[in-house]
Amino acid sequence: MKTKICIISSSRADYGLLKNLIKTIEKSEKFFLQFIVTGSHLSNKHGSTIQEITDDKVKINKTVNILKKTNTNKDIGLTVGHSVQKFVKVMSELSPDITLILGDRYEIFSAAISSAFLKIPIAHIHGGEITEGAIDDNLRHAITKLAQVHFVSTETYRKRVIQMGEQPGKVYNVGSLGVENLKSAKLLPKNKVEDILLFKFLKRNIIVTYHPVTLDKDPAKGIDILLKVLSKFPEIGKIFTYANADVLGYEITKKIKKFVIEDKNSKVFSNLGQINFFSCLKYCDGIVGNSSSGIIEASSLKKWSLNIGNRQKGRLKPCSVFDVKLKEEDIFKKLKFLLKNKDSTKNLSYKNPYFKKNTSLNIVKKLELFNTKEISRKKFFDINNIF
Numbered sequence: 001m002k003t004k005i006c007i008i009s010s011s012r013a014d015y016g017l018l019k020n021l022i023k024t025i026e027k028s029e030k031f032f033l034q035f036i037v038t039g040s041h042l043s044n045k046h047g048s049t050i051q052e053i054t055d056d057k058v059k060i061n062k063t064v065n066i067l068k069k070t071n072t073n074k075d076i077g078l079t080v081g082h083s084v085q086k087f088v089k090v091m092s093e094l095s096p097d098i099t100l101i102l103g104d105r106y107e108i109f110s111a112a113i114s115s116a117f118l119k120i121p122i123a124h125i126h127g128g129e130i131t132e133g134a135i136d137d138n139l140r141h142a143i144t145k146l147a148q149v150h151f152v153s154t155e156t157y158r159k160r161v162i163q164m165g166e167q168p169g170k171v172y173n174v175g176s177l178g179v180e181n182l183k184s185a186k187l188l189p190k191n192k193v194e195d196i197l198l199f200k201f202l203k204r205n206i207i208v209t210y211h212p213v214t215l216d217k218d219p220a221k222g223i224d225i226l227l228k229v230l231s232k233f234p235e236i237g238k239i240f241t242y243a244n245a246d247v248l249g250y251e252i253t254k255k256i257k258k259f260v261i262e263d264k265n266s267k268v269f270s271n272l273g274q275i276n277f278f279s280c281l282k283y284c285d286g287i288v289g290n291s292s293s294g295i296i297e298a299s300s301l302k303k304w305s306l307n308i309g310n311r312q313k314g315r316l317k318p319c320s321v322f323d324v325k326l327k328e329e330d331i332f333k334k335l336k337f338l339l340k341n342k343d344s345t346k347n348l349s350y351k352n353p354y355f356k357k358n359t360s361l362n363i364v365k366k367l368e369l370f371n372t373k374e375i376s377r378k379k380f381f382d383i384n385n386i387f
Contacts, residue, residue: 002032003372006061006096006120010039010107011244012049013293016274017125017177018102020184022058024360030368034094038064038083039107040245045253047242047270062090066107070245073214076106076135083110091118097372101147102126102177104140112146121376122147123367125177128157128164130314133290134246135214137314148375151363153296153354156316165380172366175356178297181274183355188279196276197239199267204339205237205284207277209291210256212246213311220248220255222309222326226289227259229331236339239280240268286338286345295321299350304338306331319349 005025009015025031035058040046042065053060066083069075083106091099091114099115101108102125115122124147131137144150144164152158153176161171194200210226212219223243230238240260243252253268260266272280278301281287286304287294290312294305299318307317309326317323322338324330338345356362 003030003098004034004094004096005031005098005100005367006034006036006091006094007100008036008038008108008111009041009053010105011041012047012052012271012273013244014102014105014108015041015049015053016277017181019056019274020181021177021360021363024364028364028368031364033059034061034096035059036062036064036087036090036094036111038066038111039105040067043067043245045250046245049271052271052273061094064090066110067245070247070249071251073247076247080106080110083107084113087111087114088118091115091120096120098123098367098370100125100367101143104129104131104134104136104143106135106139109139109143112143116146119376121149121370121372123149123151125151125363126153126157128152128160129316130160131292131311132313133213133215133310148378149367149370151366154316162381163383165382167379167381170375172362173356174362174366175359176296176354177359178293179300179352179355180357180359182278182297182300185275185278187282188275190283193276193279193283197267197269197272197280199237199239201283202235202237202265204235205239206339207281207284207287208238208240208256208289209287209293210252210289210308211244211291211311212248212252213290213309214246216310218248219246220251222290223252223255225326225328226308226331227255229328229335230259230288231263232332233335233339234263234265236265237284238263238266239284240266241272241277242268242270285342288335296352296354299352300355302350304345304348306335306338316353318352320345 041050098121100123127144150171158173243249260268288306298305299320305321
């Protein structure tokens with residue numbers, strides 16, 4: 001009998017990362033795939049990205065509609081509460097042998113809590129990372145303690161998960177799914193990207209992705225500073241993506257939409273999709289904002305990233321990532337330097353610490369080794385016993 005493995009996707013971001021892994025699991029003779037779609041996938045405000053999944057012909061076993069208001073921390077807390085109830089019901093019906101989840105979103109955290117109380121073992125991808133400016137940091141570490149098997153993206157993160165008391169034999173450094181996807185992607189030619197986006201690339205172009213800094217008193221204040229800086233560069237092309245479904249994310253998106261109306265060389269997209277996003281980045285000079293994509297994937301396309309503020313503070317970064325404080329003058333000076341000194345950026349080291357070969361295949365091979373009935377009970381690994 002095949003092992004039932006349940007994958008949960010809550011956003012355009014994690015589905016893009018999971019896509020190749022899903023295909024690899026579907027080819028496995030040992031697994032029967034179950035797929036739950038939730039979060040912003042089902043939100044019109046965020047582009048109804050469930051359509052991308054159906055276009056890929058991935059079978060969806062259940063949808064869990066949980067997004068309501070996301071304007072305050074209280075809203076998010078209430079969302080987590082009713083999400084756990086919904087996931088307990090749905091996962092009881094599916095009765096998977098193991099749950100496979102990625103990342104640190106509150107929607108995924110809700111699914112992890114539900115799995116734990118239903119005694120369903122959890123395999124977690126992208127644990128051990130640090131993002132000091134976001135509540136995601138707390139949720140990621142909490143998910144690590146709920147999970148039995150861990151697939152991390154660097155050796156540094158592997159050591160950190162073990163430091164948290166997880167058994168070394170169940171923590172695997174497999175690299176990043178996003179980087180693997182990028183390396184294998186068939187990127188579109190420039191004219192095709194322009195036709196799809198209805199956007200003409202200029203001499204200099206950037207992608208802008210800015211999300212709420214959820215641990216700040218005002219999670220959205222940074223977008224005003226960033227847009228003021230970008231208004232000083234009317235000659236460059238700017239491709240914006242929507243903010244995520246965190247506190248005041250929609251307010252950030254509204255301000256971006258207003259900016260785009262007034263800036264003729266700008267466009268904003270609710271969902272580019274992974275191939276369009278990577279193809280677009282290929283023809284841009286770099287990426288600006290506070291998204292993990294600027295840190296984890298951009299260097300594999302030999303593109304620099306201007307990382308603003310504290311949202312990604314603590315994450316391991318390639319040499320092609322430039323950190324700046326959330327100050328208008330600092331952002332302006334560094335962006336001006338990066339755009340004006342194209343020859344200098346060519347000489348950067350773009351070595352990507354998140355790259356390892358065969359990430360998806362190695363995850364599946366490791367999962368195939370486990371008896372899910374035997375791994376549900378965890379034993380704390382005490383590093384004091386080493387010394």
